[in-house]
Amino acid sequence: MGEPMLDFIRFGIEWLPRILEGVPVTLALWAIAISLGCVLGLILCWARVYGNRFCYWLSTVYIELFRGTPMLVQMFFIYLGLPHVGIVFDAFTAAVIAITLNSAAYQAEYFRGSVLSVPKGQLIAARACGMSQWQAIRYIMLPQALRRVIPQWSNEAIIELKFTSIAYTIGVVEITAIAQDIGSRTLDFFQVFLWAGLVYLILTSSVASLLGWVERRTYVPGVTTHG
Amino acid sequence: MTDDLILDVQGVTKSYDGLEVLKGIGFGLRKGETKVLIGPSGSGKSTLLRCINYLTRPDAGRIFLSGEEVREGNIDAMRARMGFVFQDFNLFSHLTVLDNVRICQIKVSGIDRETATQRAQQELARVGLGDKAAAYPAELSGGQQQRVSIARALAMDPDVLLFDEPTSALDPELTNEVIRVMQQLARDGMTMVVVTHEMSFARQAADELIFMENGHIVEQGPPGNLFSHAASERTRAFLNVIAEHG
Amino acid sequence: MDIYDVLIRDFPFLLKGLGVAIVLLAALLVIGFVLGMSICLLQLYGPKTRLLQWPLLLYERVFRGVPIIIMLFIFYYGISGVYDISAFAAAILAMGLRSAAYQSQIFRSAFQSVPAGQMMAARAMGMSKAKAIRHIIFPQAARHAIGPWTNEFSSEIKETSLAYVIGVVELTRQAHYIITSTQGNVLIVFAVVALLYFVLNRAGNSLLYAYERKLAVPGFEK
Numbered sequence: 001m002g003e004p005m006l007d008f009i010r011f012g013i014e015w016l017p018r019i020l021e022g023v024p025v026t027l028a029l030w031a032i033a034i035s036l037g038c039v040l041g042l043i044l045c046w047a048r049v050y051g052n053r054f055c056y057w058l059s060t061v062y063i064e065l066f067r068g069t070p071m072l073v074q075m076f077f078i079y080l081g082l083p084h085v086g087i088v089f090d091a092f093t094a095a096v097i098a099i100t101l102n103s104a105a106y107q108a109e110y111f112r113g114s115v116l117s118v119p120k121g122q123l124i125a126a127r128a129c130g131m132s133q134w135q136a137i138r139y140i141m142l143p144q145a146l147r148r149v150i151p152q153w154s155n156e157a158i159i160e161l162k163f164t165s166i167a168y169t170i171g172v173v174e175i176t177a178i179a180q181d182i183g184s185r186t187l188d189f190f191q192v193f194l195w196a197g198l199v200y201l202i203l204t205s206s207v208a209s210l211l212g213w214v215e216r217r218t219y220v221p222g223v224t225t226h227g
Numbered sequence: 228m229t230d231d232l233i234l235d236v237q238g239v240t241k242s243y244d245g246l247e248v249l250k251g252i253g254f255g256l257r258k259g260e261t262k263v264l265i266g267p268s269g270s271g272k273s274t275l276l277r278c279i280n281y282l283t284r285p286d287a288g289r290i291f292l293s294g295e296e297v298r299e300g301n302i303d304a305m306r307a308r309m310g311f312v313f314q315d316f317n318l319f320s321h322l323t324v325l326d327n328v329r330i331c332q333i334k335v336s337g338i339d340r341e342t343a344t345q346r347a348q349q350e351l352a353r354v355g356l357g358d359k360a361a362a363y364p365a366e367l368s369g370g371q372q373q374r375v376s377i378a379r380a381l382a383m384d385p386d387v388l389l390f391d392e393p394t395s396a397l398d399p400e401l402t403n404e405v406i407r408v409m410q411q412l413a414r415d416g417m418t419m420v421v422v423t424h425e426m427s428f429a430r431q432a433a434d435e436l437i438f439m440e441n442g443h444i445v446e447q448g449p450p451g452n453l454f455s456h457a458a459s460e461r462t463r464a465f466l467n468v469i470a471e472h473g
Numbered sequence: 474m475d476i477y478d479v480l481i482r483d484f485p486f487l488l489k490g491l492g493v494a495i496v497l498l499a500a501l502l503v504i505g506f507v508l509g510m511s512i513c514l515l516q517l518y519g520p521k522t523r524l525l526q527w528p529l530l531l532y533e534r535v536f537r538g539v540p541i542i543i544m545l546f547i548f549y550y551g552i553s554g555v556y557d558i559s560a561f562a563a564a565i566l567a568m569g570l571r572s573a574a575y576q577s578q579i580f581r582s583a584f585q586s587v588p589a590g591q592m593m594a595a596r597a598m599g600m601s602k603a604k605a606i607r608h609i610i611f612p613q614a615a616r617h618a619i620g621p622w623t624n625e626f627s628s629e630i631k632e633t634s635l636a637y638v639i640g641v642v643e644l645t646r647q648a649h650y651i652i653t654s655t656q657g658n659v660l661i662v663f664a665v666v667a668l669l670y671f672v673l674n675r676a677g678n679s680l681l682y683a684y685e686r687k688l689a690v691p692g693f694e695k
Contacts, residue, residue: 067627068671070634072645073663080652081660162540169638176542189550197539197547204538282597307599317594320692321613331598334608365692376594383598 011191015182019196022175023203029092029164029174033099034157040100041107048108049115059108066105072166074098079170095167103160110156114149115141147218154211158204165200175199232291233258233418234387239278239288241271248274250442251288256387259416263429263450266439267465272422275439276391279420280309293386307335310380310388315396316372318364318379324351325360328379336383343382350378354408370401374408381412388412390421426469430454438462476658480665483651490647491669493561494633497643500565501629505572512577517584518606536574542638544571549639564636568629575625583618584610616685616693623681630674644669 047059066074079094089097118141126136168177179196183189234256241249248271256262264272277283279290281302290297297305319327328347332338338346351357354374364372373393380388390409394402406428413419413432423429429436430450437447438459446453446462457463512529519525536544548567552558558566587610595605634645648666652659 065667065671068674069667070631070645070670072634072637073648073667073670076645076648077660077663077667081663084658084660162538165540165542166635168542176540179543179546183546183550189546190554193543193546193550197535197543200540200543201535201538205534208538280597282593303596303599303601305599306597311594311597313590313594313597315590317588317590319591319594319609319613321616321690330608331595331600334604335599363691365690379598 008191008194011186011188012195015186015192016195016199018182019175019178019192019199022173022178023199025092025172025174026161026164026203029095029099029167029172030161033096033164034103034160036096036100037103037107037160040104041111044104044108045111045115048112063105063108066102067109071098071102071163072169074102075166075170091167091171094170095164095172099160099163099167102163103156106156106159107153110149110152111145113152114145117148118144147220150211150215150218154208154215157211158207161204161207162200231257233260233293234279234420235291236275236279237289237291239275239285239290241274241278241283241285248442249278249285252439252442252444253288254437254444254447256418256420258418260434261413261417261419261421261432262435262437263433264420264422264437264439265424265426265429265465265469266445270439271442272439273391276311276389276420276422279389280306280311282311303335307331307383308386310377310383310385312373312376312380312388312390312393314392316364316369316376318372318376320364322363323360324356324362324364324367324375327364327375328382331379332382346382347378350381351375353381353411354378355404368401369397370404373397373405377405377408377412387418387420390419390423392422392424394423394425424469426466438465440465476655476661479651479655480662483647486647486651487644487666487669490642490644491673493641494630494643495673497561497564497568497633497636497641498630501568501572501633502626504565504569505576505625505629508570508573509576510580512573513580513584514606516577516581518602533574533577536571537578541568541571541632541635544568545636545639560636560640563639564633564641568632568636572625572629576622579618579621579625580614583614583621586617587613613693616688616690619681619685619688623678623685626677626681627674630670630677634670 044059044063047055048063051059075095075098078098079089079091082089122140122144123136126140127133131139164174165176167174168180171177175196179192182192186192232255236255237253239249239252240247252271252275254262264275266272274283278285278288279297281297281299284299292305292308295301295305318324319330322330325344325347328350329340329343332343332346333340348357348360351360354377356371356374356378359367359371359375364375367375377388377393393409394405397405402425406425409419409421409428410432421428421433433450435447436450436453438445438453438457438461440461446457446459453462454466457466512532515525516529544567545564549558549560549563552563552566591609591613592605595609596602600608633643636643637645637649640646644666648662651662
């Protein structure tokens with residue numbers, strides 16, 4: 001092993017534990033935002049597919065706006081902009097809100113795609129055997145639509161996990177912020193961000209495997225594309 | 228090896244994972260001849276056809292086209308002289324019918340655009356699709372697609388045409404339009420090797436039938452002889468089954 | 474001065490920032506396209522040796538698994554240790570290499586959705602492999618790829634804002650300058666910036682949709 005490699009490992013031994021202190025914050029930020037985003041996304045999807053004209057219009061504008069502008073600007077808007085109209089959040093809450101709102105717009109579109117991909121005959125058949133509209137959606141539509149959406153949803157979840165790093169710009173003390181802090185102390189930004197990158201890589205790969213496992217567990221022939 | 232053979236196949240063998248699919252096949256084809264390969268599925272007919280133009284690479288054996296050996300090194304040039312018609316057509320889906328028929332004339336043979344267009348229209352008229360030049364493959368029926376693919380092969384001015392079960396992917400009512408085109412080609416003196424289960428075509432258009440089973444040629448001869456008194460028990464049994472179901 | 478006067482006075486700076494964002498976007502997309510296409514072609518048609526395929530796979534995994542902010546820092550600080558690189562050049566490099574990892578996957582699945590029979594038929598007609606890829610496979614793959622590529626274009630527009638973190642003076646950084654130099658209601662500044670991104674995104678998407686419609690032939694509709 002060359003000298004730079006040893007140096008890199010020595011640096012890791014010294015600072016990795018400190019970087020890892022950011023992992024719970026990153027994961028909490030991600031888990032809360034992605035779950036709330038899922039709920040909001042389902043509501044938006046509902047409004048767009050089954051809602052009246054007003055709901056459809058509102059949900060469409062929301063989705064287009066949040067998908068059309070950068071997360072960083074959204075976060076600045078919430079954390080730096082809203083206080084000027086008297087709405088103040090701490091950094092963590094602001095980050096959760098920003099990621100939630102952003103993610104909901106994407107999740108809504110994935111949900112909508114999968115809802116529309118469930119053949120119409122499924123709902124008609126459900127109504128034909130006496131189910132109410134709600135029952136048909138709850139017992140027939142949703143189980144199929146949710147299975148179909150898993151691959152795209154997994155992608156979205158991983159994208160958002162990486163996006164949590166944006167929260168450092170408003171001062172949330174997660175992995176990136178800690179790495180930045182270590183960098184300014186050691187003046188070795190390169191090595192610390194290599195380590196931080198490695199930590200993120202392990203996080204995203206683990207989440208990807210976990211969601212892959214979920215996808216295989218829920219596999220039903222003919223409903224999902226691969227098992 | 229006789230000089231007047233257009234196609235001369237000698238001792239072709241092919242194995243997949245130790246399973247011998249072709250066990251040393253040889254046959255020859257004179258100019259203007261039509262030979263039909265028949266036999267139960269899995270007998271190696273399609274593999275043999277694909278070995279002739281190296282879509283499947285034979286393990287051993289030699290193939291000559293108009294006296295010139297087909298090798299890995301000259302394969303593109305040799306393929307340009309052997310038309311191949313696929314079971315599932317494989318028309319180029321992003322090109323119009325006209326472009327399907329002329330693209331290889333232009334890009335492979337280096338023919339100028341105008342000549343290629345004329346030739347394409349001529350071949351399309353020959354298969355009865357002169358009015359479909361501007362259509363895309365997705366807008367055609369299976370029978371029409373297969374006729375376009377025959378025109379595409381003809382436009383290259385091939386020495387020989389190879390047909391790999393050209394009607395197997397078609398609904399029964401669409402097979403006839405393709406068979407008619409093939410019969411006309413046989414009458415026009417086209418040199419053809421045809422793998423098919425269409426016994427009516429075999430009976431009427433073939434100069435010779437080749438019956439294959441388990442990677443061997445069991446028997447070959449004019450259709451009249453084979454249909455009325457095949458020498459081999461296996462051939463008779465196969466033709467009986469086909470006669471009952473086809 | 475109220476915020477509207479500030480906005481009007483400083484609007485040229487925002488436009489300048491937008492210009493920087495557009496150049497960054499164009500450069501990273503070009504790098505991503507060339508490199509992504511090369512990776513895709515090597516994966517599909519190159520030698521199947523592990524020596525080649527594993528590094529390509531690793532490349533994709535790493536660039537897709539690490540946040541772009543971290544990549545920006547790694548490239549900026551890593552390169553400036555040995556070579557005096559501008560933040561802008563570092564951003565182009567980091568984001569271009571990352572986009573390649575995404576574009577290669579878009580192209581790969583587009584190529585793979587062209588049925589195998591198309592290649593076989595082209596080869597059977599005497600086309601060389603290179604000609605078959607160029608005249609038959611590529612035009613079809615392009616039609617499959619353009620939709621996902623439009624998505625990639627959209628996400629990259631938005632991600633150019635993250636070049637902010639290493640000090641590239643693009644649109645978001647310009648907005649930040651305005652905000653730190655004024656006491657007014659900064660909400661409106663961010664709203665205007667968001668609108669600029671939104672319009673840019675819409676304009677780009679419309680162009681790409683128009684192109685997609687132009688390429689559409691029966692059998693390749695969405």
